[in-house]
Amino acid sequence: MRELAGAGLTASEVFRRADELLRPVLEFDAVCWHTADPATGLVNSVQSEDLALDEFEHAVRLEVWADDVATFPKIRRSGVHAETLSRATRGRIEESVRFREQVAPAGFGDELRAVFDAAGGMWGCAAFLRAPDRGPYLERHRELADIAARHLGHALRACHVPAGAPVEADPGPAVLVLDRRNRLQALSGPAEELLARLADPTPSSLTVPTSVAMAAEHARRTAHGLAVPQLPVRVRTRDERWYLLHGAALRGGGAEDAVTVVASLASPAEVIPLHLAAFGLTAREQEVALLLVRGGDTRDVSRLLAMTPYTVQDHLKSVFTKTGVGSRQELIARIMLGEGL
Template structure:
């Protein structure tokens, strides 16, 4: 077998392994570790930085890397939020593909990328391949794969392979958030009320409320970084600063999944005047059932239309109401219901409501 044939066999084996991840019952950190083992030999990268994301907005809310020291990660967060750069995660997602290389986006002129000049090159790398992990209408994570300069730029086959792999990773991360039957109440001894944090202009913690100290531990990144707060908190703070400067920001708040399997909403607000200039208050509150229901339905892999039907059912509509509100026949509604029940593993509307309202998960 020639070199090209061997590469093809290795690529197919890696993709098959990626496909199996969605049913492996793994939490996000383990999904990423397994993906690293499968993809490193075929994508031929030297380092990777993994992120989970708020599926509703695509905003990065955690960081994980076994290759990088992350001693300049606060600068990476600022670049991600403020720099209008090439091949950013939002731009890749809007382009309709799942993966892009920095060298291709820059047409070979890597120095035109601020990220290359200030982050990639100083870290000793030559090209970056980014991938977004979309599934069921949400972006559940993303990653940046870096390679040494002597390897040359990523090739088309690397980008195409990453595009396919990213789809399977989206499904694997989505599956992490399937409700697992937890009651979704407060953990023993934990105050589930809003947590308040005050950060200075460099996102260093200046003050916090009682519940915030425990929440910070539950939001901690899998990999320590130069940030003194979790990535999700720093992202909420930076986007609050963008808002204060009158710049366009994604739909907020930032949604984040805690270590004890709960969704939290992070709202940031910039402070003004005196020594508070560019300081930010971040308020983190438990998401209500109404706020997380769309996320749970997406986690089950329901199509957009199936999610609409399911949400109306959970909110008390009957078949005739759904038929009228969504302008479809009762028979079509019943077809969607069968699919919803199959995907969520329930046999009735009452069971569906109970399953979605209970929440829970594994990431």
């Protein structure tokens, strides 16, 4: 598992390799993998070779609306990386709305969920399902998943290191209108081409990518006056460009629960924190690098972060090593422009 971070794999390849390694030891019968917006932890894709995903729109609604146990956000806030429904409910698994409406109807028993965190960001997550006759997951399964999740966080983070993709002109915002079931009703701008680049690795019952549906559901929560994570949803396309998805609920004209989602290309300033995290920089190293990218010198960084110039230099050496550059100019090119060096 540790070696996956240095294998140069895509996220889909990481998931497939992880499946091969984990299935025999976690003893699951099906798994659903997700990448996530590293800043908010919001799921933005789906991949599964076991599940038909013909009811995935219901899974999205449950994820956004249901106040259930062992959700991905709750697991992350708990300080662990993995949790099972049986443990979270103290053996009363039927108390989980997700079990009653999703897991059991699909023919499964216990569910083990894991979040893949690294460098302060959540890069993905997964739900491992097992048949009822296997019984609940044991504590050793959860502990193994907890360890594996840490390695998977680093592997997925490594997938996001900028590789020097060619810089193309901004095609402008893409606008999509979705009905209450997240079915596409209208689109404008470069939306059709963008939808193809945001498509999930595994087809599902959604008629739009998972990232778009998640942005829409959170817009509906906002319209109902309910708390939502920090928005927008961030998602990276197959050609390694970051987009921001902003959702807004429509009102009047018979547009009940209809939503507009606007997808815009992220600016360099919006992408920099993601790139810094992708290189595996610590929180302090990220602060130093960000100030340097913004034009600060050693004295500026020393004053603003209340550290000695020697400490700044030590952090800077580590930043250079992790990003594979030898100067501040190269660092700016690597972080701001995504140039491969």
